[in-house]
Amino acid sequence: MSGYFDSISPLTFDPDSEGLAFRHYDPDQMVMGKRMEDQLRFAVAYWHSFGWEGGDPFGGRTFERPWFPADTMELAIMRADAAFDFFRILGVPFFCFHDHDVRPEGDSLAVSRDRLNRIADIFAEKMANGGPRLLWGTANLFTNRRYMAGAATNPDPDVFAYAAATVRDCLEVTHRLDGENYVLWGGREGYETLLNTDPGQELDHMGRFLSLVVEHKHKIGFKGAILLEPKPQEPTKHQYDYDVATVYGFLKRYGLENEVKLNIEQGHAILAGHSFEHELAMANALGIFGSVDMNRNDYQSGWDTDQFPNNVPEIALAYYEILKAGGFASGGTNFDARLRRQSLDPVDLVAAHAGAMDVCARGLKVAAAMLEDDKLEAARRARYAGWQRPEAQAMLGAGSSLESIADKAMAQGLDPQPVSGRQEILENLVNRYV
Ligand code: XUL
Ligand code: CO
Secondary structure (H helix, E strand, O other), X not given: OOOOOOOOOOOOEOXXXXXXXXXXXXXXXXXXXXXXXXXXXXXXXXXXXXXXXOOEOOEOOXXXXXXXXXXXXXXXXXXXXXXXXXXXXXXXXXXXXXXXXXXXXXXXXXHHHHHHHHHHHHHHHHHHOOOXXXXXXXXXXXXXXXXXXXXXXXXXXXXXXXHHHHHHHHHHHHHHOOOOEEEEEOOOOEEOOHHHOOHHHHHHHHHHHHHHHHHHHHHHOOOOEEEEEOOOOOOOOEEOOOOHHHHHHHHHHOOOOOOEEEEEEHHHHHHOOOOHHHHHHHXXXXXXXXXXXXXXXXXXXXXXXXXXXXXHHHHHHHHHHHHHOOOOOOOOEEEOOOOOOOOOOHHHHHHHHHHHHHHHHHHHHHHHHHHHHOHHHHHHHHHOHHHHOHHHHHHHOOOOOHHHHHHHHHHHOOOOOOOOOOHHHHHHHHHHHO
Protein backbone atom coordinates (compact mmCIF):
# COMPACT_ATOMS: atom_id res chain seq x y z
CA MET A 1 0.00 0.00 0.00
CA SER A 2 1.35 3.41 -0.95
CA GLY A 3 -1.27 5.47 0.90
CA TYR A 4 -1.57 7.86 -2.04
CA PHE A 5 -5.06 6.72 -3.06
CA ASP A 6 -6.24 5.82 0.47
CA SER A 7 -9.09 8.32 0.47
CA ILE A 8 -10.74 6.60 -2.53
CA SER A 9 -12.73 3.37 -2.26
CA PRO A 10 -12.86 0.75 -5.02
CA LEU A 11 -15.44 1.71 -7.63
CA THR A 12 -18.62 -0.28 -8.19
CA PHE A 13 -21.31 -0.36 -10.84
CA ASP A 14 -24.02 1.91 -9.43
CA PRO A 15 -26.09 3.78 -12.03
CA ASP A 16 -27.85 5.86 -9.34
CA SER A 17 -24.70 6.99 -7.55
CA GLU A 18 -24.05 10.70 -7.14
CA GLY A 19 -20.38 10.03 -6.43
CA LEU A 20 -17.51 8.13 -8.03
CA ALA A 21 -19.00 5.00 -9.59
CA PHE A 22 -19.56 3.30 -12.92
CA ARG A 23 -22.91 4.12 -14.49
CA HIS A 24 -22.46 2.02 -17.65
CA TYR A 25 -19.44 -0.21 -17.07
CA ASP A 26 -20.85 -3.36 -15.53
CA PRO A 27 -18.11 -5.98 -15.93
CA ASP A 28 -20.49 -8.94 -15.75
CA GLN A 29 -23.12 -7.67 -18.17
CA MET A 30 -23.20 -9.85 -21.28
CA VAL A 31 -22.59 -8.04 -24.56
CA MET A 32 -22.65 -10.13 -27.75
CA GLY A 33 -21.92 -13.35 -25.94
CA LYS A 34 -19.11 -12.10 -23.71
CA ARG A 35 -18.85 -10.34 -20.35
CA MET A 36 -18.39 -6.61 -20.84
CA GLU A 37 -15.02 -6.81 -19.08
CA ASP A 38 -13.89 -9.42 -21.61
CA GLN A 39 -15.14 -7.41 -24.57
CA LEU A 40 -13.49 -4.15 -23.51
CA ARG A 41 -10.30 -5.47 -21.88
CA PHE A 42 -9.37 -2.13 -20.30
CA ALA A 43 -5.76 -1.27 -19.54
CA VAL A 44 -4.17 1.63 -17.63
CA ALA A 45 -1.04 3.18 -19.17
CA TYR A 46 1.72 3.39 -16.57
CA TRP A 47 3.59 6.22 -18.30
CA HIS A 48 0.83 8.82 -18.37
CA SER A 49 -0.83 7.92 -15.09
CA PHE A 50 2.28 7.44 -12.95
CA GLY A 51 5.14 8.93 -14.96
CA TRP A 52 3.85 12.12 -16.52
CA GLU A 53 4.51 15.17 -14.35
CA GLY A 54 2.14 17.68 -15.94
CA GLY A 55 4.75 19.65 -17.88
CA ASP A 56 4.27 21.45 -21.18
CA PRO A 57 6.68 23.42 -23.42
CA PHE A 58 6.17 26.50 -21.22
CA GLY A 59 6.33 25.06 -17.74
CA GLY A 60 7.46 22.04 -15.76
CA ARG A 61 5.88 19.73 -13.25
CA THR A 62 2.46 20.62 -11.86
CA PHE A 63 1.66 17.25 -10.24
CA GLU A 64 3.09 16.61 -6.78
CA ARG A 65 3.27 12.82 -6.54
CA PRO A 66 5.34 11.47 -3.64
CA TRP A 67 7.30 9.19 -6.03
CA PHE A 68 8.53 12.00 -8.30
CA PRO A 69 11.15 12.30 -9.73
CA ALA A 70 11.31 8.48 -9.47
CA ASP A 71 15.06 8.53 -10.11
CA THR A 72 15.88 5.91 -7.46
CA MET A 73 14.71 2.32 -7.09
CA GLU A 74 13.02 3.25 -3.76
CA LEU A 75 10.87 5.83 -5.52
CA ALA A 76 10.21 3.45 -8.42
CA ILE A 77 8.92 0.89 -5.90
CA MET A 78 6.74 3.52 -4.22
CA ARG A 79 5.31 4.29 -7.66
CA ALA A 80 4.62 0.59 -8.30
CA ASP A 81 2.77 0.37 -4.98
CA ALA A 82 0.63 3.39 -5.89
CA ALA A 83 -0.02 2.06 -9.40
CA PHE A 84 -1.30 -1.30 -8.13
CA ASP A 85 -3.48 0.44 -5.50
CA PHE A 86 -4.94 2.48 -8.34
CA PHE A 87 -5.56 -0.61 -10.51
CA ARG A 88 -7.47 -2.16 -7.61
CA ILE A 89 -9.68 0.94 -7.18
CA LEU A 90 -10.67 0.78 -10.85
CA GLY A 91 -10.83 -3.01 -11.06
CA VAL A 92 -9.17 -2.94 -14.49
CA PRO A 93 -8.06 -6.30 -15.88
CA PHE A 94 -4.85 -5.00 -17.54
CA PHE A 95 -2.02 -2.47 -17.49
CA CYS A 96 0.77 -1.52 -19.95
CA PHE A 97 4.26 -0.13 -19.44
CA HIS A 98 7.55 0.94 -21.04
CA ASP A 99 10.85 0.05 -19.34
CA HIS A 100 11.43 3.77 -18.88
CA ASP A 101 8.18 4.20 -16.88
CA VAL A 102 8.91 1.63 -14.24
CA ARG A 103 12.60 1.95 -13.34
CA PRO A 104 15.29 4.65 -13.51
CA GLU A 105 17.69 3.98 -16.37
CA GLY A 106 21.14 2.81 -15.22
CA ASP A 107 24.51 3.93 -16.52
CA SER A 108 24.90 0.72 -18.54
CA LEU A 109 22.65 -1.73 -20.34
CA ALA A 110 23.39 -4.32 -17.66
CA VAL A 111 22.32 -2.06 -14.78
CA SER A 112 19.17 -1.02 -16.64
CA ARG A 113 18.27 -4.65 -17.25
CA ASP A 114 18.89 -5.61 -13.64
CA ARG A 115 16.63 -2.79 -12.44
CA LEU A 116 13.91 -3.75 -14.91
CA ASN A 117 14.03 -7.32 -13.68
CA ARG A 118 13.83 -6.23 -10.03
CA ILE A 119 10.70 -4.18 -10.73
CA ALA A 120 9.28 -7.06 -12.79
CA ASP A 121 9.70 -9.33 -9.73
CA ILE A 122 7.60 -6.86 -7.73
CA PHE A 123 5.00 -6.69 -10.51
CA ALA A 124 4.87 -10.50 -10.70
CA GLU A 125 4.11 -10.74 -6.99
CA LYS A 126 1.42 -8.06 -7.13
CA MET A 127 -0.11 -9.61 -10.25
CA ALA A 128 -0.24 -13.02 -8.54
CA ASN A 129 -1.99 -11.39 -5.56
CA GLY A 130 -5.05 -10.25 -7.51
CA GLY A 131 -3.45 -7.47 -9.56
CA PRO A 132 -4.23 -6.95 -13.24
CA ARG A 133 -2.55 -8.81 -16.09
CA LEU A 134 -0.17 -7.26 -18.58
CA LEU A 135 -1.82 -6.22 -21.86
CA TRP A 136 1.50 -5.19 -23.35
CA GLY A 137 5.04 -4.23 -22.57
CA THR A 138 7.22 -1.97 -24.69
CA ALA A 139 10.59 -0.23 -24.76
CA ASN A 140 11.04 3.51 -24.71
CA LEU A 141 13.38 4.13 -27.65
CA PHE A 142 12.74 7.87 -27.93
CA THR A 143 13.31 9.82 -24.67
CA ASN A 144 17.07 9.43 -24.12
CA ARG A 145 19.18 11.75 -26.28
CA ARG A 146 20.99 8.73 -27.81
CA TYR A 147 17.76 8.16 -29.76
CA MET A 148 17.42 11.71 -31.08
CA ALA A 149 17.97 10.49 -34.68
CA GLY A 150 15.92 7.31 -34.23
CA ALA A 151 16.54 3.84 -32.83
CA ALA A 152 16.41 1.16 -35.58
CA THR A 153 16.69 3.93 -38.21
CA ASN A 154 19.56 5.78 -36.54
CA PRO A 155 22.53 6.43 -38.86
CA ASP A 156 24.80 5.12 -36.07
CA PRO A 157 24.83 1.27 -35.97
CA ASP A 158 25.73 1.37 -32.26
CA VAL A 159 22.34 2.92 -31.55
CA PHE A 160 20.66 0.12 -33.54
CA ALA A 161 22.54 -2.38 -31.36
CA TYR A 162 21.69 -0.53 -28.12
CA ALA A 163 18.02 -0.51 -29.12
CA ALA A 164 18.20 -4.23 -29.95
CA ALA A 165 19.57 -4.99 -26.48
CA THR A 166 16.83 -2.88 -24.89
CA VAL A 167 14.03 -4.55 -26.86
CA ARG A 168 15.47 -8.01 -26.13
CA ASP A 169 15.24 -7.26 -22.40
CA CYS A 170 11.76 -5.69 -22.57
CA LEU A 171 10.39 -8.52 -24.70
CA GLU A 172 11.78 -11.09 -22.26
CA VAL A 173 10.28 -9.28 -19.27
CA THR A 174 6.94 -9.03 -21.09
CA HIS A 175 7.12 -12.79 -21.73
CA ARG A 176 7.98 -13.51 -18.10
CA LEU A 177 4.96 -11.46 -16.95
CA ASP A 178 2.68 -13.33 -19.40
CA GLY A 179 2.04 -10.21 -21.45
CA GLU A 180 -0.62 -10.67 -24.09
CA ASN A 181 1.21 -8.48 -26.64
CA TYR A 182 4.46 -6.63 -27.21
CA VAL A 183 4.19 -3.14 -28.79
CA LEU A 184 6.65 -1.18 -30.91
CA TRP A 185 5.80 2.44 -31.49
CA GLY A 186 8.45 3.99 -33.76
CA GLY A 187 8.96 7.01 -31.52
CA ARG A 188 11.63 8.68 -33.64
CA GLU A 189 11.69 6.29 -36.61
CA GLY A 190 11.36 9.03 -39.17
CA TYR A 191 13.25 12.15 -40.16
CA GLU A 192 13.35 15.92 -39.97
CA THR A 193 15.02 16.72 -43.30
CA LEU A 194 15.80 14.74 -46.44
CA LEU A 195 19.02 16.74 -46.74
CA ASN A 196 20.70 14.41 -44.23
CA THR A 197 18.55 11.27 -44.60
CA ASP A 198 18.56 8.11 -46.74
CA PRO A 199 14.96 6.90 -46.32
CA GLY A 200 15.46 3.67 -48.32
CA GLN A 201 18.34 2.59 -46.09
CA GLU A 202 16.46 3.57 -42.94
CA LEU A 203 13.40 1.55 -43.99
CA ASP A 204 15.59 -1.50 -44.63
CA HIS A 205 17.09 -1.14 -41.16
CA MET A 206 13.63 -0.82 -39.61
CA GLY A 207 12.46 -3.93 -41.49
CA ARG A 208 15.52 -5.88 -40.33
CA PHE A 209 15.02 -4.75 -36.74
CA LEU A 210 11.40 -5.90 -36.73
CA SER A 211 12.37 -9.26 -38.25
CA LEU A 212 14.93 -9.72 -35.47
CA VAL A 213 12.24 -9.00 -32.85
CA VAL A 214 9.87 -11.53 -34.44
CA GLU A 215 12.64 -14.16 -34.60
CA HIS A 216 13.41 -13.62 -30.92
CA LYS A 217 9.75 -13.86 -29.97
CA HIS A 218 9.64 -17.34 -31.52
CA LYS A 219 12.99 -18.32 -30.02
CA ILE A 220 11.85 -17.60 -26.45
CA GLY A 221 8.36 -19.02 -27.03
CA PHE A 222 6.46 -15.78 -26.47
CA LYS A 223 2.90 -16.50 -27.58
CA GLY A 224 1.63 -12.91 -27.50
CA ALA A 225 1.22 -10.74 -30.59
CA ILE A 226 3.83 -8.29 -31.83
CA LEU A 227 2.04 -4.99 -32.51
CA LEU A 228 3.21 -1.89 -34.39
CA GLU A 229 1.58 1.44 -33.50
CA PRO A 230 1.21 3.84 -36.45
CA LYS A 231 1.61 7.60 -36.05
CA PRO A 232 2.15 10.09 -38.89
CA GLN A 233 4.28 12.74 -37.24
CA GLU A 234 5.42 13.97 -33.83
CA PRO A 235 8.07 13.70 -32.63
CA THR A 236 9.70 13.64 -36.08
CA LYS A 237 8.24 15.59 -38.96
CA HIS A 238 7.85 12.45 -41.14
CA GLN A 239 7.30 9.20 -39.24
CA TYR A 240 7.69 6.04 -41.35
CA ASP A 241 4.72 4.29 -39.69
CA TYR A 242 2.32 6.94 -40.98
CA ASP A 243 -0.99 5.09 -40.80
CA VAL A 244 -2.50 1.61 -41.11
CA ALA A 245 -2.19 1.38 -44.89
CA THR A 246 1.43 2.61 -44.86
CA VAL A 247 2.39 0.10 -42.18
CA TYR A 248 0.71 -2.69 -44.14
CA GLY A 249 2.88 -1.84 -47.15
CA PHE A 250 5.96 -1.87 -44.91
CA LEU A 251 5.04 -5.26 -43.42
CA LYS A 252 4.42 -6.74 -46.89
CA ARG A 253 7.74 -5.47 -48.18
CA TYR A 254 9.64 -7.16 -45.37
CA GLY A 255 7.47 -10.32 -45.33
CA LEU A 256 6.06 -9.66 -41.86
CA GLU A 257 2.34 -9.24 -42.62
CA ASN A 258 1.46 -12.56 -40.99
CA GLU A 259 3.65 -11.98 -37.93
CA VAL A 260 2.77 -8.44 -36.87
CA LYS A 261 -0.54 -6.76 -36.12
CA LEU A 262 -1.36 -3.16 -35.22
CA ASN A 263 -2.09 -1.15 -32.12
CA ILE A 264 -4.28 1.67 -33.42
CA GLU A 265 -4.54 4.92 -31.47
CA GLN A 266 -7.46 7.26 -31.98
CA GLY A 267 -5.36 10.41 -31.67
CA HIS A 268 -2.80 9.13 -34.17
CA ALA A 269 -5.59 8.37 -36.66
CA ILE A 270 -6.75 11.96 -36.35
CA LEU A 271 -3.21 13.30 -36.86
CA ALA A 272 -3.04 11.20 -40.06
CA GLY A 273 -6.21 12.89 -41.34
CA HIS A 274 -8.36 9.80 -40.82
CA SER A 275 -11.20 8.90 -38.51
CA PHE A 276 -10.53 6.25 -35.87
CA GLU A 277 -13.10 3.96 -37.45
CA HIS A 278 -11.39 4.31 -40.84
CA GLU A 279 -8.13 3.03 -39.39
CA LEU A 280 -9.89 0.17 -37.59
CA ALA A 281 -11.82 -0.83 -40.71
CA MET A 282 -8.65 -0.75 -42.84
CA ALA A 283 -6.78 -2.91 -40.33
CA ASN A 284 -9.64 -5.41 -40.29
CA ALA A 285 -9.84 -5.46 -44.09
CA LEU A 286 -6.08 -6.11 -44.29
CA GLY A 287 -6.11 -8.74 -41.54
CA ILE A 288 -3.82 -6.86 -39.15
CA PHE A 289 -6.15 -5.54 -36.43
CA GLY A 290 -4.69 -6.08 -32.96
CA SER A 291 -5.42 -3.60 -30.19
CA VAL A 292 -6.34 0.04 -29.52
CA ASP A 293 -5.03 3.05 -27.64
CA MET A 294 -8.24 4.84 -26.67
CA ASN A 295 -7.22 8.46 -26.38
CA ARG A 296 -8.43 11.37 -28.42
CA ASN A 297 -6.84 14.52 -29.67
CA ASP A 298 -8.23 18.00 -29.55
CA TYR A 299 -9.67 18.61 -33.02
CA GLN A 300 -8.55 22.23 -33.10
CA SER A 301 -4.99 22.09 -31.78
CA GLY A 302 -3.41 19.72 -34.35
CA TRP A 303 -1.05 17.86 -32.02
CA ASP A 304 -1.15 14.78 -29.86
CA THR A 305 -3.03 15.86 -26.73
CA ASP A 306 -3.69 12.32 -25.41
CA GLN A 307 -7.03 13.09 -23.77
CA PHE A 308 -9.40 10.59 -22.24
CA PRO A 309 -12.30 9.63 -24.55
CA ASN A 310 -15.56 11.50 -23.99
CA ASN A 311 -17.50 11.30 -27.24
CA VAL A 312 -19.95 8.40 -27.17
CA PRO A 313 -21.05 8.53 -30.85
CA GLU A 314 -17.41 8.38 -32.00
CA ILE A 315 -16.55 5.57 -29.64
CA ALA A 316 -19.67 3.64 -30.69
CA LEU A 317 -18.53 3.70 -34.33
CA ALA A 318 -15.07 2.55 -33.24
CA TYR A 319 -16.40 -0.43 -31.27
CA TYR A 320 -18.71 -1.20 -34.19
CA GLU A 321 -15.61 -1.80 -36.31
CA ILE A 322 -13.91 -3.70 -33.49
CA LEU A 323 -16.92 -6.00 -33.05
CA LYS A 324 -17.10 -6.49 -36.82
CA ALA A 325 -13.47 -7.58 -36.66
CA GLY A 326 -14.58 -10.27 -34.21
CA GLY A 327 -13.71 -8.26 -31.08
CA PHE A 328 -10.36 -8.32 -29.34
CA ALA A 329 -8.27 -11.48 -29.41
CA SER A 330 -5.00 -10.62 -27.61
CA GLY A 331 -5.72 -6.87 -27.77
CA GLY A 332 -7.69 -4.54 -25.55
CA THR A 333 -8.62 -0.93 -24.81
CA ASN A 334 -5.58 0.89 -23.45
CA PHE A 335 -6.00 4.43 -22.14
CA ASP A 336 -2.83 6.03 -23.50
CA ALA A 337 -4.29 9.21 -22.02
CA ARG A 338 -3.16 11.84 -19.59
CA LEU A 339 -4.85 14.33 -17.34
CA ARG A 340 -4.88 18.01 -18.17
CA ARG A 341 -2.06 19.68 -16.23
CA GLN A 342 -4.46 21.50 -13.91
CA SER A 343 -6.06 18.21 -12.77
CA LEU A 344 -3.80 17.84 -9.77
CA ASP A 345 -5.54 15.50 -7.37
CA PRO A 346 -5.58 11.72 -7.00
CA VAL A 347 -9.35 11.82 -7.49
CA ASP A 348 -8.86 13.47 -10.90
CA LEU A 349 -6.92 10.42 -12.10
CA VAL A 350 -9.61 8.04 -10.84
CA ALA A 351 -12.47 10.11 -12.29
CA ALA A 352 -10.71 10.39 -15.67
CA HIS A 353 -10.45 6.63 -16.00
CA ALA A 354 -13.91 5.94 -14.57
CA GLY A 355 -15.49 8.37 -17.03
CA ALA A 356 -13.51 6.94 -19.92
CA MET A 357 -14.54 3.39 -19.00
CA ASP A 358 -18.19 4.49 -18.91
CA VAL A 359 -17.91 6.23 -22.29
CA CYS A 360 -16.42 3.02 -23.76
CA ALA A 361 -19.09 0.87 -22.11
CA ARG A 362 -21.83 3.04 -23.58
CA GLY A 363 -20.14 2.98 -26.97
CA LEU A 364 -19.82 -0.79 -26.84
CA LYS A 365 -23.50 -1.24 -25.94
CA VAL A 366 -24.53 1.03 -28.82
CA ALA A 367 -22.23 -0.82 -31.23
CA ALA A 368 -23.57 -4.20 -30.14
CA ALA A 369 -27.19 -3.05 -30.55
CA MET A 370 -26.46 -1.76 -34.05
CA LEU A 371 -24.80 -5.02 -35.04
CA GLU A 372 -27.46 -7.24 -33.48
CA ASP A 373 -30.29 -5.30 -35.17
CA ASP A 374 -28.42 -5.80 -38.44
CA LYS A 375 -30.04 -2.77 -40.11
CA LEU A 376 -26.76 -1.11 -41.06
CA GLU A 377 -25.27 -4.36 -42.29
CA ALA A 378 -28.45 -5.19 -44.20
CA ALA A 379 -28.20 -1.84 -45.99
CA ARG A 380 -24.53 -2.50 -46.75
CA ARG A 381 -25.31 -5.98 -48.07
CA ALA A 382 -28.08 -4.59 -50.26
CA ARG A 383 -25.64 -2.05 -51.71
CA TYR A 384 -23.29 -4.81 -52.89
CA ALA A 385 -26.05 -7.34 -53.75
CA GLY A 386 -25.30 -7.15 -57.47
CA TRP A 387 -22.02 -8.92 -56.83
CA GLN A 388 -23.94 -12.06 -55.84
CA ARG A 389 -24.99 -12.57 -59.47
CA PRO A 390 -22.98 -15.40 -61.14
CA GLU A 391 -21.85 -13.19 -64.04
CA ALA A 392 -20.53 -10.60 -61.57
CA GLN A 393 -18.63 -13.26 -59.62
CA ALA A 394 -17.24 -14.60 -62.90
CA MET A 395 -15.49 -11.25 -63.54
CA LEU A 396 -13.47 -11.77 -60.34
CA GLY A 397 -12.57 -15.37 -61.20
CA ALA A 398 -9.43 -16.64 -62.89
CA GLY A 399 -11.18 -17.30 -66.23
CA SER A 400 -12.05 -13.66 -66.92
CA SER A 401 -9.99 -11.09 -68.80
CA LEU A 402 -10.28 -7.41 -69.47
CA GLU A 403 -11.20 -8.30 -73.05
CA SER A 404 -13.90 -10.84 -72.18
CA ILE A 405 -15.50 -8.42 -69.71
CA ALA A 406 -15.34 -5.56 -72.21
CA ASP A 407 -16.79 -7.60 -75.06
CA LYS A 408 -19.68 -8.76 -72.91
CA ALA A 409 -20.40 -5.24 -71.63
CA MET A 410 -20.57 -3.99 -75.21
CA ALA A 411 -22.72 -6.89 -76.41
CA GLN A 412 -25.18 -6.28 -73.57
CA GLY A 413 -25.22 -2.56 -74.30
CA LEU A 414 -24.65 -1.88 -70.57
CA ASP A 415 -25.87 1.48 -69.28
CA PRO A 416 -25.50 1.37 -65.44
CA GLN A 417 -27.85 3.68 -63.53
CA PRO A 418 -26.55 5.41 -60.34
CA VAL A 419 -28.18 4.38 -57.07
CA SER A 420 -28.45 6.52 -53.93
CA GLY A 421 -25.73 5.90 -51.32
CA ARG A 422 -28.29 6.88 -48.63
CA GLN A 423 -25.66 8.45 -46.36
CA GLU A 424 -28.07 10.74 -44.51
CA ILE A 425 -30.59 7.95 -44.02
CA LEU A 426 -27.82 5.77 -42.53
CA GLU A 427 -26.60 8.61 -40.31
CA ASN A 428 -30.17 9.08 -39.09
CA LEU A 429 -30.31 5.36 -38.36
CA VAL A 430 -27.10 5.51 -36.26
CA ASN A 431 -28.52 8.48 -34.41
CA ARG A 432 -31.42 6.35 -33.20
CA TYR A 433 -28.97 4.17 -31.24
CA VAL A 434 -26.70 6.83 -29.73
C1 XUL B 1 3.01 8.06 -28.39
C2 XUL B 1 2.33 6.83 -28.01
C3 XUL B 1 3.09 5.88 -27.15
C4 XUL B 1 2.89 4.44 -27.49
C5 XUL B 1 3.78 3.49 -26.71
O1 XUL B 1 2.25 8.94 -29.14
O2 XUL B 1 1.18 6.61 -28.34
O3 XUL B 1 2.70 6.12 -25.84
O4 XUL B 1 1.57 4.06 -27.25
O5 XUL B 1 5.13 3.78 -26.86
CO1 CO C 1 -0.15 5.08 -27.96
